[in-house]
Amino acid sequence: MSHLIQKYNIPGPRYTSYPTVPYWDQETFSNAEWMNTLKKSFDESNEEEGISLYIHLPYCESLCTFCGCHKRITKRHDVESPYISAVLKEWALYCDFLGSRPKIKEMHLGGGTPTFFSPQNLKRLINGIFELADKADAYEYSFEGHPNNTTKEHLQALFDVGFRRVSYGVQDYNERVQKAIHRIQPFENVKKATEAAREIGYTSVSHDLIFGLPHQTLEHVEETILKTKSLRPDRLAFYSYAHVPWIKGNGQRGFKDEDLPSPNAKRQQYEEGKKLLTKVGYKEIGMDHFALESDSLYQSMVYGKLHRNFMGYTASKTQVMVGLGASSISDSWYSFAQNVKSLEEYERLVVDNVIPIYRGHILTEEDRVIRKHILNLMCRFKTVWGTEESYFPEISLAKDKLAEMEQDGLVVFGIDELRVTEKGQPFIRNICMAFDVLLHRKEPGTRLFSMTI
Template identity: 40%
Template sequence: MTASAMTFPAPDRRALSDFRALAGRIDGNGPRYTSYPTADRFRNDPDLSLYHDALADCRADAPAPLSLYLHIPFCENICYYCGCNKIITRDHGRSARYVSYLGREMALVADRLGTRREVIQSHWGGGTPTFLDPDEMRRVMALLNEHFALTADGEHAIEIDPRRVDHARMALLAELGFNRVSLGVQDFDAEVQQAIHRIQPFEETRAVVDAARALGFRSVSLDLIYGLPHQTAARFGHTIGQVLALRPDRLSVYSYAHLPHVFKPQRRIDESALPPAGEKLDILVSTIERLTAEGYVYIGMDHFALPDDDLAVAQREGRLQRNFQGYSTHAGYDQVGLGISAIGAIAGRYVQNARTLDAYYGALDQGRLPLARGVAMNADDHLRREIIGDLMCNGILDLPAIEARHGIDFSRAFSAELADLGRLSEDGLVQCEPGRITVTPLGRLLVRRVAMVFDRYLREDAARRADNGAQAANDGAQPIRIVPRYSRVV
């Protein structure tokens, strides 16, 4: 398949118009498919041998390079919308202890990997990674380079809060080897910022972007959120205009999910100020129209990039993938997760660390890896992960190629899925041809809905709900409504 054949066409006005009509009927909460199986399918308290076996198999794959995610959970202030695993504190003494324990975890992982493995892609997330003071950041980077080998030509990114860095701190990040920065913005509107408890003037953000460019960072990414209180299409359009003045290399425009029963800080948000569903949809559609008209490539879901950015290039060349940071440029590398709640994807296993400091420290004090959840993929998981990845990243399923790699008859193995795709084809989301399934420009806007067709776990949930409903009807009782388990964050 050629690179050009794997490139998504840009959403046009007709696709956006059809999206408005369809979204309310067939869109809804669903997995983001940064993994498959999704994180809500991981088993709690798995045997530690799951992680040990994963690292042993990864060791056997040496010298293949790795991807690495490191979680710094601390923040000085609470943002009401946030659903990340974070610890709100102004006690910077807590981070010194955390750095020490990160070193212990790195040593345990590196020892089982056996050699000082190359890292071609790294990402520090949080929380706020720049909560660490300069000496702590140097210490963490020194520990990483002691146990791993971060390649000079790799992608090394860090999430930063523009309110907490200045030119000197940006210079330190460049000195430490970071070449990509991701800045949280959400919205520049003053009333919206007040409502979400995140005051961040435009000029403050522009100073950080200017510093990144002056210091030679390869890429600057901005994160926005739509669906926040007081937002309208017109007001968010003003924010988009300010963003375009900064011309970031990449943009992520996330949908706000109001789940106060899950994320307690969201209880401080005035629900009556949230935009209604129709207005929220207008915000999204107008944002896609504006960004693509200004030359940004719509990568998929919530990601945009300039045409010469590595993300857009990877999409054109068929190298795009999804991992726990969303769309990514490097496919096929095992990912090691470090720090509380960090997730690794290693040799066909997913492993997630303990979510609390006490559990994380307790495991490392006992000299063991801080595993809390995980799952080992089976052959069906591998097959479906590949299918879902192809749909979401490349927009094409090459059926003969999949059949050859996995030794299956696609039409026989996925007869139910093909029937469902036929219905999505009637709505214009996919084109089903002999030997190929293609996601349309409209389907790109609802690509999660297309991918969900191939999620065996969602199908099993639906079957159980149907069985429970039928049993309740037979018993003369009202059927119990079972809410499907969706991974809203990862």
């Protein structure tokens, strides 16, 4: 396996969307067309399946140097109330346009650090959302919690308004690694936050782990996984550290490049970490994710309902995802739209009754076909193209690009179908790239993506 990882470890998209953001067509995009596609999709799907809602809460008290998210570092908590007012105003603008009450099936609070906000302000936010919306059947609401500042009051406040899943960013338990990434959180803090969630009644607790961090060794990864096992989170993510300082600037320069594990050491962390996670009882879900058999993410994989969007893997599909807050991305299935990133501009536009979109992409018929293939591969490890609706002219080029992977035992072709083997699952990003016709037509001249492994 090591020689294959070395062979296929190249820069590539994570495919939370197709087309990927660098290939969005700004010339054909307009805010008016985005809103039209949103209304069309909402009318088609709201009653039957509801919508997803992502709310970006960008504030953090300190900078974690591994983080690639859009954030604002401050210790001033007087920013909370104005920001929540802006998010609720943006939501009201959407609801006025949509014309009927949305049914929210999935909701996620991301950041930044959502638990930067007080329990009272978080409750105000969610109650404000539901003044204009209803809970869909079988809903699932989740938030990202920092183990150091997620209190019982935070957990209880969000539990009271329907949240049953919390995700804690753990990364690594080694003190030297934590100092390098400026994320000091002892195991005891994670244990306390995990147990508090379960005592209150949360049915799914998730931990995020990262390999390839500065000063991190294989022993650190194994120790972190074994400590994680003792807390038995229902699901977890095992991410590769994406070192992209050319995108995120000095935020990822809190250490030297030579402090990062060598490519061979990082590959070993990945391989041995996955083996250990499987050994201690976790089932692999799609790419980077693991879950206990009792968790809804595993059940959705078993029953073919696993979905992937800008929130990552989700247990069910909605055709519409609305993103609220600075930098959030929305998906109408027919188009994508991203909010402005500047907090000041975001709040100014919303106060002026403007939905704060600054870029996006209207999907062509070809885009929608290829998007389905990539979703099938990312969520089910197989896809078919035997029907008129699933065929695209460059399928022969995709097959040519997959020929070497077929020889390496990573994929198997059938009649008008492709199946990813168990051996090939770690290379799912590479396999999806074979279908990415926009990537083929215009190879990037500069570094755009993190390494695939």
